[in-house]
Amino acid sequence: MAHQLGQNQYGKAENRIVRVTRTGNRHEIRDLNVSVALSGDLDDVHLTGSNANCLPTDTTKNTVFAYAKKFGVQSPENFGILLARHFVDDTPPIHRARIRVEEYVWDRIEIPDNKARFIGSEEIGHSFVRRNTEVRTSEIVYDGTNVQVISGLKDLVVMNSTNSEFWGYIKDEYTTLKEAYDRILATQVTARWKFGFSGAEGEQEPNWDRSYQQVRKHMLEAFAETYSYSLQQTLYAMGTRVLNNRAEVDEVRLELPNKHHFLVDLEPFGLENDNEVYYAADRMYGLIEGTVHREGVTPVIPVA
Amino acid sequence: MAHQLGQNQYGKAENRIVRVTRTGNRHEIRDLNVSVALSGDLDDVHLTGSNANCLPTDTTKNTVFAYAKKFGVQSPENFGILLARHFVDDTPPIHRARIRVEEYVWDRIEIPDNKARFIGSEEIGHSFVRRNTEVRTSEIVYDGTNVQVISGLKDLVVMNSTNSEFWGYIKDEYTTLKEAYDRILATQVTARWKFGFSGAEGEQEPNWDRSYQQVRKHMLEAFAETYSYSLQQTLYAMGTRVLNNRAEVDEVRLELPNKHHFLVDLEPFGLENDNEVYYAADRMYGLIEGTVHREGVTPVIPVA
Amino acid sequence: MAHQLGQNQYGKAENRIVRVTRTGNRHEIRDLNVSVALSGDLDDVHLTGSNANCLPTDTTKNTVFAYAKKFGVQSPENFGILLARHFVDDTPPIHRARIRVEEYVWDRIEIPDNKARFIGSEEIGHSFVRRNTEVRTSEIVYDGTNVQVISGLKDLVVMNSTNSEFWGYIKDEYTTLKEAYDRILATQVTARWKFGFSGAEGEQEPNWDRSYQQVRKHMLEAFAETYSYSLQQTLYAMGTRVLNNRAEVDEVRLELPNKHHFLVDLEPFGLENDNEVYYAADRMYGLIEGTVHREGVTPVIPVA
Amino acid sequence: MAHQLGQNQYGKAENRIVRVTRTGNRHEIRDLNVSVALSGDLDDVHLTGSNANCLPTDTTKNTVFAYAKKFGVQSPENFGILLARHFVDDTPPIHRARIRVEEYVWDRIEIPDNKARFIGSEEIGHSFVRRNTEVRTSEIVYDGTNVQVISGLKDLVVMNSTNSEFWGYIKDEYTTLKEAYDRILATQVTARWKFGFSGAEGEQEPNWDRSYQQVRKHMLEAFAETYSYSLQQTLYAMGTRVLNNRAEVDEVRLELPNKHHFLVDLEPFGLENDNEVYYAADRMYGLIEGTVHREGVTPVIPVA
Structure with a gap:
């Protein structure tokens, strides 16, 4: 058939x-x-x-x-x-x-x-x-x-060793997580951003290399400067920062694995761990994904 | 903003x-x-x-x-x-x-x-x-x-050591490939298939384990039994075979990298290579992707 | 200089x-x-x-x-x-x-x-x-x-879901591990074994393919049949089993990462975990390495 | 037994x-x-x-x-x-x-x-x-x-886009390689170097961080400054440079895969490739390994 x-x-x-x-x-x-x-x-x-x-x-x-x-x-x-x-x-x-x-x-x-x-x-x-x-x-x-251009980066690993909290979330019968008021926030950024450029006749191409450097810079700065209550909030701040500063971009999508750094319990050894010694875990990891786009723009970057 | x-x-x-x-x-x-x-x-x-x-x-x-x-x-x-x-x-x-x-x-x-x-x-x-x-x-x-179920497999590596040809293609100014009348066809199958099952009340779940074994079997058999003029043709044969044999599936998508096996030139050493000695290349590779679905079904499996 | x-x-x-x-x-x-x-x-x-x-x-x-x-x-x-x-x-x-x-x-x-x-x-x-x-x-x-032949295998992953204990070890000031009387023992076997064969004139080569199948079989059987008090003990049993059954081999070296499967604590959810639900960890892992050889043989397989 | x-x-x-x-x-x-x-x-x-x-x-x-x-x-x-x-x-x-x-x-x-x-x-x-x-x-x-310290690095990828030749080698019946008078030389450096430090009482530890930076710098400079007739020659120059400049090191071992960059034949398209367009291959690759050590020192870094 x-x-x-x-x-x-x-x-x-x-x-x-x-x-x-x-x-x-x-x-x-x-x-x-x-x-x-x-x-x-x-x-x-x-x-x-x-x-x-x-x-x-x-x-x-x-x-x-x-x-x-x-x-x-x-x-x-x-x-x-x-x-x-x-x-x-x-x-x-x-x-x-x-x-x-x-x-x-x-x-x-x-x-x-x-x-x-x-x-x-x-x-x-x-x-x-x-x-x-x-x-x-x-x-x-x-x-x-039409020409559609989606640029991006992957494997950009960043960490804030403080200024990150996570609390006030839903507690259901399977919740054991303790609220955190000072944690490490680390992630391996995968980002994609769409340009308004459509390749029409006579349309000027952006300066692609300069645009890349600037988008990267704004994402890094937003990551560093955001006092974070969740990785979602940091994601939105990063996407917004790019849109606010780079007119040639009209949509940003980020995939941010939460690279967990767990505070090691040193009490059994008579030691206090004052946010100094962390275990960097591989798996499982939180995975936070999202799109931020300009009003009136129909987002097109697909979900991974 | x-x-x-x-x-x-x-x-x-x-x-x-x-x-x-x-x-x-x-x-x-x-x-x-x-x-x-x-x-x-x-x-x-x-x-x-x-x-x-x-x-x-x-x-x-x-x-x-x-x-x-x-x-x-x-x-x-x-x-x-x-x-x-x-x-x-x-x-x-x-x-x-x-x-x-x-x-x-x-x-x-x-x-x-x-x-x-x-x-x-x-x-x-x-x-x-x-x-x-x-x-x-x-x-x-x-x-x-609604419940939507897309099952699949990855890393299933298969090879036909003959019964594959490739010729009659477009020759433009950048074409140097020689036509092949007997080549190795090898690929690493990534497949996804969607079930008709929607999780409605009273709807019977398929026997998922048996379905998996059968879909896998039909894909392998189609790969082995198809005399191939292109990997695209093999792809279509594999998708069709599944739909013909498994009523619970209504859409199949395959990603088939062409794992090139190049015949080694042994003439400089006074040896004839009668389709016996191949070099298995890593990169570059052809990549063939496609969906086969039943008439009347709107395909939903996204492009990777 | x-x-x-x-x-x-x-x-x-x-x-x-x-x-x-x-x-x-x-x-x-x-x-x-x-x-x-x-x-x-x-x-x-x-x-x-x-x-x-x-x-x-x-x-x-x-x-x-x-x-x-x-x-x-x-x-x-x-x-x-x-x-x-x-x-x-x-x-x-x-x-x-x-x-x-x-x-x-x-x-x-x-x-x-x-x-x-x-x-x-x-x-x-x-x-x-x-x-x-x-x-x-x-x-x-x-x-x-001389010809020296060291054969082996890697990425052979095995698991015993019971018949493994670990207790009676040293407890120092940094020890928090609880003794285990029924645990999963899983490892990814890397093995190398040296043949007595030296390539002297007239010396018969072993049947390499058959030898490989038999060494592999004896290692698997020893893994399955050993009631284990430590992965070291299992390692020694596997090496000994090969030497006892394959005269052509005179030295075996094994590298056995302890692929930890941790029993998940389900008590917070009012559930008892009777050795049923495990978390398979990636890192850190125990790593057990050792050589077993015949008396009188000088071992030559290097430490990895 | x-x-x-x-x-x-x-x-x-x-x-x-x-x-x-x-x-x-x-x-x-x-x-x-x-x-x-x-x-x-x-x-x-x-x-x-x-x-x-x-x-x-x-x-x-x-x-x-x-x-x-x-x-x-x-x-x-x-x-x-x-x-x-x-x-x-x-x-x-x-x-x-x-x-x-x-x-x-x-x-x-x-x-x-x-x-x-x-x-x-x-x-x-x-x-x-x-x-x-x-x-x-x-x-x-x-x-x-005694304390023995072997430091090193891996995954340092370097390339010279000229100043590398390879000719004058043995030609046997299986040789087809053409001599090269201007080629790309690229490698992914794995290096290990042994310190004279033995941990004796009262012995001063080297400044490990500074030593690392300096050894790395000298290897990079030697790679860049060596006009190369073989990757072996570059290897020896890199090892020697470290020993000449860092008294705390008495042995260096290098593993240098030759990351082949093949000049693409563009003649079929009427184009001349004047050392401009290369194909970066994955496998096979040359692998050059060697030790350089001070006179009188018994080398201890094992072969990988």
């Missing part, structure tokens, strides 16, 4: 690409992980075994590398938009492209006191150490008309 | 629970990872710092353990339905509960030739080895009226 | 290879991860920048694939011995080779009721599902004279 | 501890993962089921937390020495203790333009973001007489 084919997409995932730009001795690098997902007139591919409308995933990989050469990588968002437009505009059976990009950040290795002995080494501009901080993310969707 | 609070949810994630049922010397175990996410009248929690409507995530954890004792674990789905109904029906500010369950399977250790020396050891019914095969998954959502 | 170069080695790690053997419609596969490490006259490579004595790691990779074609993969151990002998015997500056092999096991997909529609499908012998059980490991070292 | 019990050890692994030191509004944190392994008169524990000589792993965990309160965490090394001395000196059956510590680094969240609204917020000294850079490691062994 035949059944309906619903939403489907395909492409090459996790193309790991390093793009070097050389200006004399000084190199710049961008280190990306690019995933392509295409949709369109693909019923026959699923139903009949005909691949006549199928652009091979291998070709989508080649395109990522060739585009990095031809156009460089100005930013993950700009690069993703170029790719998405190409796949849809230049491949008739393809009607929608989703490009996901992760970026890994590298710093230059500092050589305060240069001891290099090879010729031309007086200025070392080609040595890098990976910062390994949070991963910058971006998702670009293009359907032939 | 105040902004809108959109979709939000919270709860305790990854509650790792082992439930032992002892019938004399013979024990049964179920090994689960249970995640709770609750939504409802939670604006104040985010906006004002009042937790009056907040059931602590710690309480949701306690409830999981207490329910395992009170009701046992008949199946992940049944257990999840019990929990979801409890959180919504018994906690006025909570209007929606989503329970996700992973299950890990254990086999009994076989003792063909019993050498145990302690009293009562003639029948060893308490020793287990984890099968480490695919993880069984389940997601139960209850909104006070 | 010049300093001494001590132990050094190099090679290509994690060569992922799948070897298919086709006998008509029935295929056999072996799925390996092979790592090569070579030592020898390599001072110049480190000190002067001369690579005259350096066999490239890329060549070691090619050799793994070419040997899989030329000789097949009888077993991880046999394949490793062939490779180790080649690198040392055929490359004058190389004096020692260490080959590490991991093997992943696949089962055939069972088709009890064959529905395949393509020609020749009546007997499907090319479809596999990965068992994902423990990983089989092997390390072969050859120094030009 | 009884067999010999060889090397054995036990203890609680991966105790995750965060130690907060509060000086008014300004907090300091140290975030550690501490693993304990004890050896001694433990034959009975393995052979007879008597735990009379067994200090429970749970007690070793409690001790880690209690010591963090009592003595603070001056440095991972100092903390490990305190613990190791305690377990051996204060527990008669324990004759040897090995303490392993990992440390995770946090930076303060910068608030350039303070917007906090709660009282006392003018100086935020309790908000941190995890740097997620390399992990600092330390292993302390105490046998009742």
Whole structure:
């Protein structure tokens, strides 16, 4: 019996690409992980075994590398938009492209006191150490008309060692938690934020790199400056701070695992633990998720 | 400036629970990872710092353990339905509960030739080895009226060492892939399938454990029996096979990474590689995703 | 200032290879991860920048694939011995080779009721599902004279839901643990065992595959049949059982993390937990390691 | 049949501890993962089921937390020495203790333009973001007489985008690699270095934190400043640089996976790739390991 084919997409995932730009001795690098997902007139591919409308995933990989050469990588968002437009505009059976990009950040290795002995080494501009901080993310969707850009980050781990309380909650028959008036609040931020940018003709692209740095800064500051009565409250403060400061963003979604730090009971050893010694737990963890958006905007970032 | 609070949810994630049922010397175990996410009248929690409507995530954890004792674990789905109904029906500010369950399977250790020396050891019914095969998954959502059950599996790795071709595709300027008339087809199946079951009064629950075994079996058989011209075609065959054989399921979604096995070029060494020696690549990989559903059914399983 | 170069080695790690053997419609596969490490006259490579004595790691990779074609993969151990002998015997500056092999096991997909529609499908012998059980490991070292084989496994997860106690231990000022008279004992076995085999001329190789199955079986049986007063006691029982039953093995080393399953306190909810509901913890964990060897044998398996 | 019990050890692994030191509004944190392994008169524990000589792993965990309160965490090394001395000196059956510590680094969240609204917020000294850079490691062994300290780091990822060549190597029948005169050299450094410090009475402890920063700096500088003809040569340069600059260190061992960055062939697309576009591969990878030590010192850092 035949059944309906619903939403489907395909492409090459996790193309790991390093793009070097050389200006004399000084190199710049961008280190990306690019995933392509295409949709369109693909019923026959699923139903009949005909691949006549199928652009091979291998070709989508080649395109990522060739585009990095031809156009460089100005930013993950700009690069993703170029790719998405190409796949849809230049491949008739393809009607929608989703490009996901992760970026890994590298710093230059500092050589305060240069001891290099090879010729031309007086200025070392080609040595890098990976910062390994949070991963910058971006998702670009293009359907032939509109561009939608959702940027974000993951693995940004933050902690307040005080100024966090949790009390006044529901107590039902399964509640044993004691109210806390001074606790550690720590979380590993996953954030996504949607831009108002729609890719209309003549529309100016935001300065994606600067926007990223500013959104990140405002989230960190809001985390640090919020006296917290719940991680939910901190989440809302972080989202609001971004919207208040970055006009190009109209929706923010945050996933904040509560990385529990439990105060260790040292009384059996005759010691008082005055909020000094904590056990950092792995699992279970609270998981707080939520969207904050401007009035009048229909939120689109999906629940994970 | 105040902004809108959109979709939000919270709860305790990854509650790792082992439930032992002892019938004399013979024990049964179920090994689960249970995640709770609750939504409802939670604006104040985010906006004002009042937790009056907040059931602590710690309480949701306690409830999981207490329910395992009170009701046992008949199946992940049944257990999840019990929990979801409890959180919504018994906690006025909570209007929606989503329970996700992973299950890990254990086999009994076989003792063909019993050498145990302690009293009562003639029948060893308490020793287990984890099968480490695919993880069984389940997601139960209850909104006070309807129950929606989406079950699934992940990390089921399969391979056909022949009977797979790929040719006749689009060739654009970035295409270098050579057509293949006999290739390895391997994938790591992530599948989710939705049940028609809605939890209406008097409605009979499916036999969840038997259903799981049967869906898994039909997917494996379809994978093995399909002569494949693309992974998309195999995907559709697997989804269709499940719908044709399991009336309780009305939608199937599959995510199939193409785990590339590249034929190694042995010609430089004077050797012919007659489809015998392959290099198993990690990244990049093709990623094929799609939904198959019955006519008249509105698909609900979200894109990952 | 010049300093001494001590132990050094190099090679290509994690060569992922799948070897298919086709006998008509029935295929056999072996799925390996092979790592090569070579030592020898390599001072110049480190000190002067001369690579005259350096066999490239890329060549070691090619050799793994070419040997899989030329000789097949009888077993991880046999394949490793062939490779180790080649690198040392055929490359004058190389004096020692260490080959590490991991093997992943696949089962055939069972088709009890064959529905395949393509020609020749009546007997499907090319479809596999990965068992994902423990990983089989092997390390072969050859120094030009002797072969040393240490086989093993990892990620074999086992549990006894009773017949484990722990009491009578030291109580110092930091001891709060309560004695346990019926607890879950669970561990994730990493085991390595050394063979007496030395690769002397005319010496018969053990049946490596059969030996592996038997060692594994005896460890599982010893785990299940031992009434345990400590994980150390279980460790010793497992090692002894192998030595008593497998003459080809003369040393066993085990690393047994104590995967704690804590009895959940259900009293606050008016429920008694009669060893039924456990919380499976991730970290911290006890870690028990030890060697058991035959009298007169000098143990060589290193501490991890 | 009884067999010999060889090397054995036990203890609680991966105790995750965060130690907060509060000086008014300004907090300091140290975030550690501490693993304990004890050896001694433990034959009975393995052979007879008597735990009379067994200090429970749970007690070793409690001790880690209690010591963090009592003595603070001056440095991972100092903390490990305190613990190791305690377990051996204060527990008669324990004759040897090995303490392993990992440390995770946090930076303060910068608030350039303070917007906090709660009282006392003018100086935020309790908000941190995890740097997620390399992990600092330390292993302390105490046998009742001597202390041995091996410190290190892992997951330090570095790259030179030029000034690396590889040619002039052995060409055998399996060699296909082309010589390279300008390649990317990237690696993920795992390093361990042994201190001359032996813990004799009156001996001054090094400034562990400063030593760590300096060793790291010298390794990074040596990596950046070495014009490389092989990763082995870079390894030797890194080890030598540390020994030349840090008198407290007398042995260095490095494990350097060659994180291959392959130049992408863009010729099929009519593009020249002038060392601009690379594919960053995961596996296989070269693995280069080696020890550099002072003359007259017997190296002790084991092969991984």
